[in-house]
Every structure is written in structure tokens, then in C-alpha cells.
Amino acid sequence: MGSHRQTIRRRDSMTLLNTAATIGHNQPPVDPVDEALANVQDLYDEAKNFADGEPIDSEAMHDTVTALRDAIHEAGKVADALRVEAKKPLDDQIDAIQTRFNPFIQPKKGKVDKAKASLGELLAAWRKRVADEKAAIAAAAKAEADRKAAEAQAAIRASAGNPAAREEAEALLDEAKQAEKQAKRDDKAATSGLGLRTVWRAELLDMEKALDWGFGRAPEQFMAIVQTMAEGVVRSGMRSVPGFKVWEERVV
Structure with missing residues (x-):
């Protein structure tokens, strides 16, 4: 892996990341979807060469990895745009079908x-x-x-x-x-024979007892809900959440 990185250092980073095939005038047309997905695959394979557990050891390597990350991000956007374009005719057909049927059979609203x-x-x-x-x-x-x-x-x-x-x-x-x-x-x-059915309902009367019951019945599911609530208020600006440690972390 070290020799590979030494070779990478000697390359121009933009040349490394320009993996799209050059199409000559005498070559058959290339499917843009195939080309976009192949580009993602090439950049993914290149990313694996870097994400091997060895840290970045120079500014040049940092710039190369940054450019690689940006390139695969953009390649993903291109592929996703082609996905949206490819399924648009189907989406339009589905929308037309739903628009026709919903006024009549949409659950609760039809x-x-x-x-x-x-x-x-x-x-x-x-x-x-x-x-x-x-x-x-x-x-x-x-x-x-x-x-x-x-x-x-x-x-x-x-x-x-x-x-x-x-x-x-x-x-x-x-x-x-x-x-x-x-x-x-x-x-x-x-x-019997009245065309009526019996239903059972639950009405909250004691919140403290209900919370104890909910936690005891499904603690993992209960805590997942509380965790989601805490993450939501922290993202919105709250910096102190009872029962939680809130800290700042730098990410790419």
C-alpha cells in the first residue's frame, strides 16, 4: 500500500479523479447510466486504496483525499439525477393512476x-x-x-x-x-347477530405509571424514541438535555 501511495503522490490529483472515459468520434455512443455507475465504481475502488487504516501523512495527500471525496460525492449526484430521470416516466404514470383513483378509493379520504x-x-x-x-x-x-x-x-x-x-x-x-x-x-x-363488534380502547390516566410500563415492556424501543427526541432538540440549538451528555464534534 505504501508504494501505491508514493505513486499517487507523484500524480496530479485531478488526473487521478478524472475517470470518465474519453469517447472518440469513431466509437459507439456510451450509455450515460453505465458511464455514471462505472465512474462511481472506479472512484469507490480508489477510495478503498486510501481507506486502509493508514492516516494521512502530508498536506499533498490531504488534498488528494479531499479531491477524491468531492469527486465521488459529485459522481453520486450525477448518478442519482440519472436515476430520477430514468424513473420519471414511471412516476408520471403512477401519479396519473393515483390521481384518477384517489378521489374514490383513497383510505379515509376517498x-x-x-x-x-x-x-x-x-x-x-x-x-x-x-x-x-x-x-x-x-x-x-x-x-x-x-x-x-x-x-x-x-x-x-x-x-x-x-x-x-x-x-x-x-x-x-x-x-x-x-x-x-x-x-x-x-x-x-x-x-349476537346485531352487526355490532366490540372494540377495546386505552385512555391515558397516569403518565408516570404509563411511562414505567412502556419502558419495562420495550426498553430498547422506548430509548430509541427518547434518543431521537434528544438528537432533534440538539440539532435545533438546545445544548443541555436532561439525562444526556451534549458535546461538539468536528466531522467532514
């Missing part, structure tokens, strides 16, 4: 979802009313079944030694069992 949401509110209100009515019927049936069961049990206890009273008590018990079956049917009708 006519389909807007109409479904509006109609869903009407349906939910009606179905809740029906559900409440059925729930009231089921509750009344359950109360009546409980009342008859209690009455039958009391009659059974009071009929001891009285066959006629026992028969009446057993009839009451059969009636109570029928009432219980009807109450179960009413309860099933009140809780």
Missing part, C-alpha cells in the same frame, strides 16, 4: 370510505338502539326467571310432608326452569 363511515354511523345508532332494547328484554327475563326460581325453591321447602303442596311446588319449579331457558334465549338474542 368517496368509498367517506360513504361507509357516514352510513356506518347511521347503522351503528340503529343497531345500538335494537341492542339496548333486546338487552332490556333479556334483563327482565332474567329477573323473572330468578323470581320464579326463588318462589319454587321456597314452595319446595314449605311442602315438606304435604304431597299436594309438593306437586304444586314441583310445577312451580318446572315453570321456573322454562323461564330460565327463555332468559338464556333472550340473552343470546341481545348479544
Whole structure:
């Protein structure tokens, strides 16, 4: 590697970095994309020769490395511009398709979802009313079944030694069992086949407990969010962040 760097020192840095092929008049045209990507590859290979762990040891070498870094940066910009140009026809086609379909089927904003949401509110209100009515019927049936069961049990206890009273008590018990079956049917009708679904939601009530829970459940994910927040305020000018060390660092 040392001999390679000695050779580099003797070259003109701009000659080193000018890796684009010279196209003669009698040569076939070169694909600009192939040329741009080949240029990036050449400069990348040259960069690997320098980024080998050995430090810069002279001003001339510093200038050469600076020029190489600038050159590969510019080569990347050229390649990216060609990428944007190459995919523009596809982007235009996609934009046209999206523009045509979005007013109708865009999630939450299109006519389909807007109409479904509006109609869903009407349906939910009606179905809740029906559900409440059925729930009231089921509750009344359950109360009546409980009342008859209690009455039958009391009659059974009071009929001891009285066959006629026992028969009446057993009839009451059969009636109570029928009432219980009807109450179960009413309860099933009140809780199924309504077109409603149950959803569970969470509302923040105690922030301190919630933060403790969040950190305990996923500490790495939690700290990644806090780290992103800290980096954001430091970039915006804050120089003191609770729980963080903030320092200045020079980078290229």
C-alpha cells in the first residue's frame, strides 16, 4: 500500500479523479447510466486504496483525499439525477393512476370510505338502539326467571310432608326452569347477530405509571424514541438535555 501511495503522490490529483472515459468520434455512443455507475465504481475502488487504516501523512495527500471525496460525492449526484430521470416516466404514470383513483378509493379520504363511515354511523345508532332494547328484554327475563326460581325453591321447602303442596311446588319449579331457558334465549338474542363488534380502547390516566410500563415492556424501543427526541432538540440549538451528555464534534 505504501508504494501505491508514493505513486499517487507523484500524480496530479485531478488526473487521478478524472475517470470518465474519453469517447472518440469513431466509437459507439456510451450509455450515460453505465458511464455514471462505472465512474462511481472506479472512484469507490480508489477510495478503498486510501481507506486502509493508514492516516494521512502530508498536506499533498490531504488534498488528494479531499479531491477524491468531492469527486465521488459529485459522481453520486450525477448518478442519482440519472436515476430520477430514468424513473420519471414511471412516476408520471403512477401519479396519473393515483390521481384518477384517489378521489374514490383513497383510505379515509376517498368517496368509498367517506360513504361507509357516514352510513356506518347511521347503522351503528340503529343497531345500538335494537341492542339496548333486546338487552332490556333479556334483563327482565332474567329477573323473572330468578323470581320464579326463588318462589319454587321456597314452595319446595314449605311442602315438606304435604304431597299436594309438593306437586304444586314441583310445577312451580318446572315453570321456573322454562323461564330460565327463555332468559338464556333472550340473552343470546341481545348479544349476537346485531352487526355490532366490540372494540377495546386505552385512555391515558397516569403518565408516570404509563411511562414505567412502556419502558419495562420495550426498553430498547422506548430509548430509541427518547434518543431521537434528544438528537432533534440538539440539532435545533438546545445544548443541555436532561439525562444526556451534549458535546461538539468536528466531522467532514
